[in-house]
Amino acid sequence: MKNITNSFGKFYHPVKAFIVYQENTDKNVYVESYDMDKNGFAINAHPLSLRESTALAKALDTSQGLKSNFLKPKGLLPKNVIYINADSNGFAIWHTPAQRVELFFVEGLSIPNGRASIPPLLWKASKNALWVYAIHCDKNISEETPLCHAPFFNIYNDGKVCMGTVKINIKPDTYLQDFIGLWQKYFFNSYFSHLIGQKSPVKGNIITLWQNLINSKKQFPVKSLLQNGLTIKKLLS
Numbered sequence: 001m002k003n004i005t006n007s008f009g010k011f012y013h014p015v016k017a018f019i020v021y022q023e024n025t026d027k028n029v030y031v032e033s034y035d036m037d038k039n040g041f042a043i044n045a046h047p048l049s050l051r052e053s054t055a056l057a058k059a060l061d062t063s064q065g066l067k068s069n070f071l072k073p074k075g076l077l078p079k080n081v082i083y084i085n086a087d088s089n090g091f092a093i094w095h096t097p098a099q100r101v102e103l104f105f106v107e108g109l110s111i112p113n114g115r116a117s118i119p120p121l122l123w124k125a126s127k128n129a130l131w132v133y134a135i136h137c138d139k140n141i142s143e144e145t146p147l148c149h150a151p152f153f154n155i156y157n158d159g160k161v162c163m164g165t166v167k168i169n170i171k172p173d174t175y176l177q178d179f180i181g182l183w184q185k186y187f188f189n190s191y192f193s194h195l196i197g198q199k200s201p202v203k204g205n206i207i208t209l210w211q212n213l214i215n216s217k218k219q220f221p222v223k224s225l226l227q228n229g230l231t232i233k234k235l236l237s
C-alpha cells in the first residue's frame with residue numbers, strides 16, 4: 001500500500017462564521033461575525049467589521065472567478081473533447097488517437113523504458129481522479145461506442161487509474177486545455193508497476209506485449225484489446 005494522502009489536495013480549516021439576522025417586518029439585516037477556535041467552535045461573537053466585510057467580498061469574488069474558469073476552453077472547444085461537466089466537482093471526457101509515446105516501467109517488470117505504439121484512448125478526469133479506456137477507433141464516436149480495458153498496468157477493472165505517489169495538482173481555475181495536458185502528462189510520466197487484480201487487461205500476456213512493442217516500429221495490435229462491457233454513455237454521470 002502506498003500513502004497517497006498528498007494527492008487529495010489542500011485541506012481547509014474554518015476560521016470565520018457569519019450569522020445574518022433580519023427584522024420580521026423589514027428588510028434590514030444585521031450580520032454577526034464569529035471567530036473559530038482550533039477545534040472548530042465559534043467564539044468571540046461581534047458585529048461584522050468593515051475589514052471583515054471587505055475580506056469576505058474579495059473571497060466571494062475569487063471563488064466565483066475560480067469556478068467560472070474551471071474546464072473553460074481557451075478559445076474554441078478542442079475537437080477531441082466529447083463531454084464537459086463544468087461543476088465545481090465536474091469532469092471532462094476526451095479521446096486521443098493511436099500514437100507513439102514514451103512509456104516507463106519499474107525494473108521488476110523486465111520491460112525497458114522507451115517509445116511504443118498505443119491504441120486510441122478515451123479519458124475521463126475530475127480534479128482528483130483519472131479513468132482511461134481503450135477504443136478500437138477514434139472516428140465516429142458516440143454514446144454507444146464500446147470501451148475496452150486500457151492495455152496498461154496500474155488500472156482498476158472500472159478504468160480508474162492508481163496514480164500511486166504521483167502528486168496531483170489540478171487547481172480549481174484550470175482551463176480545459178491545461179487540464180487535459182496535465183492529466184496526460186501525469187499518466188505517461190509515471191512508472192507502470194503492477195496489475196490490479198488477477199486478469200490481464202489484454203488477450204495474452206501483457207508483459208510480453210510491451211516487451212515486443214517497446215522501441216520497435218510495430219503498431220499496437222488492437223485485436224488484443226478486451227471489451228469491458230461499458231459504453232461512453234455509462235461515463236456521463
